[in-house]
Amino acid sequence: MRLTHLRSFYAVGRYGSVTAAAKALHVSQPTVTTQVRALEEGYGVELLHRSGRRVALTPAGETLYAMAQRMFSSEQEAIDYLKESAGLTTGVIRVGAVGPLHAIEIVAAFHQRYPGLNVSVRMGNSEDTVRDLLAYQTDVAVLAQYEDDPKLYYVPYRRHPLVIIVPASHRLARRRSIRIEDLRDEPMIMREPGSTTRKALEAAMHAHSVVPRYSLEIGSREAVREAVILGLGIAAVSEREHVDDPRLRKLAIQGDDVYTHAHVVCLEERRGARLVAAFFDVVRQLLAGEQAKPAPPRHERRG
Numbered sequence: 001m002r003l004t005h006l007r008s009f010y011a012v013g014r015y016g017s018v019t020a021a022a023k024a025l026h027v028s029q030p031t032v033t034t035q036v037r038a039l040e041e042g043y044g045v046e047l048l049h050r051s052g053r054r055v056a057l058t059p060a061g062e063t064l065y066a067m068a069q070r071m072f073s074s075e076q077e078a079i080d081y082l083k084e085s086a087g088l089t090t091g092v093i094r095v096g097a098v099g100p101l102h103a104i105e106i107v108a109a110f111h112q113r114y115p116g117l118n119v120s121v122r123m124g125n126s127e128d129t130v131r132d133l134l135a136y137q138t139d140v141a142v143l144a145q146y147e148d149d150p151k152l153y154y155v156p157y158r159r160h161p162l163v164i165i166v167p168a169s170h171r172l173a174r175r176r177s178i179r180i181e182d183l184r185d186e187p188m189i190m191r192e193p194g195s196t197t198r199k200a201l202e203a204a205m206h207a208h209s210v211v212p213r214y215s216l217e218i219g220s221r222e223a224v225r226e227a228v229i230l231g232l233g234i235a236a237v238s239e240r241e242h243v244d245d246p247r248l249r250k251l252a253i254q255g256d257d258v259y260t261h262a263h264v265v266c267l268e269e270r271r272g273a274r275l276v277a278a279f280f281d282v283v284r285q286l287l288a289g290e291q292a293k294p295a296p297p298r299h300e301r302r303g
Helices: 003-015 018-025 029-043 059-084 100-113 126-134 196-207 221-229 274-292
Strands: 048-051 054-057 092-097 118-123 140-143 152-167 187-190 213-217 235-238 248-253 259-267
Touching: 003 018, 003 029, 003 059, 018 029, 054 059, 092 100, 092 126, 092 274, 100 118, 100 140, 100 152, 100 259, 100 274, 126 140, 126 259, 140 274, 152 196, 152 221, 152 274, 187 221, 187 235, 196 235, 196 259, 221 235, 221 248, 259 274
Parallel strands: 092 118, 092 140, 187 213
Antiparallel strands: 048 054, 140 259, 152 235, 152 248, 152 259
16 A cells, blocks of 8 residues: 555545645646556555545545554654654644633743743634544643543643623623522523533532523624623623623622633643643643642622
8 A cells, every 4th residue: 555545535534625735735637546446456455435626435435544544644743753852842732722711822832831832722612622622633632521531631720600691781780799590580691502511500500400591592602792792691601701891791600619620631641742741741741830829819709
């Protein structure tokens, strides 16, 4: 088997078309097509389903793609290692994230420590971000939720309490805090299923036997905020992500610890890779610096 044939097949599987694969490999489309067909004909196996310009992996193709993925990831890791051997002065680290809040904070500190390294940040939802990590498309990820998986290594990074935001004209707007029970029968604007904010609030409501009354489901923090301003309902957001606005009021959740969490994650097998280890070193330095800060004064909250 020729490595160039396998590389063409892998590129088609990764980018979803011969055209995109050829562009990524800097070769012609006929070259990619010829090399993939040579691989299929040489071993008597169908790797791709072809329908016009669209292609899809066959079951045999999916298995071979996973093998090629591991192989080319190891190749890239070897290249990165050779580049890094001069002292982490060149190279690229690929970061996946579910949002900019914590990812950019870490990336800024990483860039300050390693100015010669390039950082590529890919935003997506939790499912896509984990999939990219498992597929070696990213090196590290900043996730708002973490599922126990022996293939993953993670470090808890931050946690932030949820708050309830209401329109300034709302009957609850004069209060400073709210109980979970007060949400009963309130029209709620919720994030999409799978959102950590939604999961945290729904768990707290379930614990108090409060059935959510959904008025709207939106997959964007900014859109949730605008919907609340327009009076379409009230919503829960992470306190860290809330931006003060005269049209909104922020209410603490009284008597309950309702939090969102952030974790920094990588593949367990890659935690020793120099770029990945350097990223986690920066994360630990940020956490150590946070712990060294004096605690802010406590203020009593009244409902």
